[in-house]
Amino acid sequence: MRYAESRQLRRETRPVTRNRQPLTIVRHAASPPFKYETRPRVVVELAQKHLFVILGNYRITMENYYKGKNIEEELERSKIPIQGLPENFLWMQVKGGSKMNNLLSHSSGILQDKAARAVVWTGAGVAISKAISCAEILKRQFSIEHQITQICYKKVEEFWEPKIDGLETIVVKRQIPVIHIFLSLDPISGDNQLGYQTLKSSRFWENSQSNSFSNKQQSQQKFKKPFKYKTKSSEIKT
Structure with a gap:
């Protein structure tokens, strides 16, 4: 192909820029509260063509609300769901930003000084x-024999305040799981409650083995084949 022909071809295939209308971008309306659109579409309208462009991995949040205050239920020593707690015990509340070295050094120091014999x-x-x-x-580290583990929940309320007049405040109520682990160097009075375990006894494993054996027996009894009466060939008369 000659240079002149290629140049003429470029001119013919080049997009026309004359009399072009202004570019308009139309977005989807804001999604309802607390529902996100993972792949929103942006519609680009031109004079002659309609071009659809998809923006991936992007969220539209609530445009008419902003995050307000959070109210969390406070944890108290009297509300720990463990029976048989001693009067003097160390309560270690672990946060998301707490450092394990600081927590372990503080708790181990108190146990070494014998200021407390139990930790939660x-x-x-x-x-x-x-x-x-x-x-x-x-x-x-201290060969603690007695342990009780309990799981509960605490309530958290999130407030979303409106930016526009006429909208109401949105309150979102959530339940966050909470774990309590009680460790004691001394024997515990409430050792019959759920979540109790020791280092020496194998009561938990014995119970689990007996339960699994009984479950196997029940399953074998359920799936027995029905009895079928078999006739002998000699009894059949021709």
Whole structure:
């Protein structure tokens, strides 16, 4: 192809820029409260063509609301759902930003000084895994035999305030899981409650094995084949 022909072809295929109307972008309306659109579409309208452009991995949040205050239910020593707690025990409340070295050094120092003989580790939400790790490390460090684990929930209210007049305040109520791990160097009075375990006894595993054996027996009895009467060939008369 000659240079002149290629130049002429470029001119013919080049998009026309004369008499072009202004570009308009139309967005979708804001999504309803607390429902997100994961792949919103942006519609671009031109004079001659309609071009659809998809923006991926992007969210439209509530445009008419802003985040307000949070009200969380406070944890108290008297509301810990564990029976047989002593009067003098160390209560370690683990937060999401707490450092494990600081928590373990404080709790181990109190146990070494014999200021307390029992520790309760409490963690909520994101801090649950950190509370479990601290309890396991301390239990193996001091060979703590008695442990009780309980799980409960606490209420949290989130307030969303409107930016436009005429809209009401939105209150979102959530329940966040909370774990309490009680470790004691001394024997516990309420050792019959759920969540109790020791290092020496194998009562939990014995109960689980007996339950699994009984379940197997029940399943075998359920799925027995029905009895079928078999006739002998000699009894059949031709």
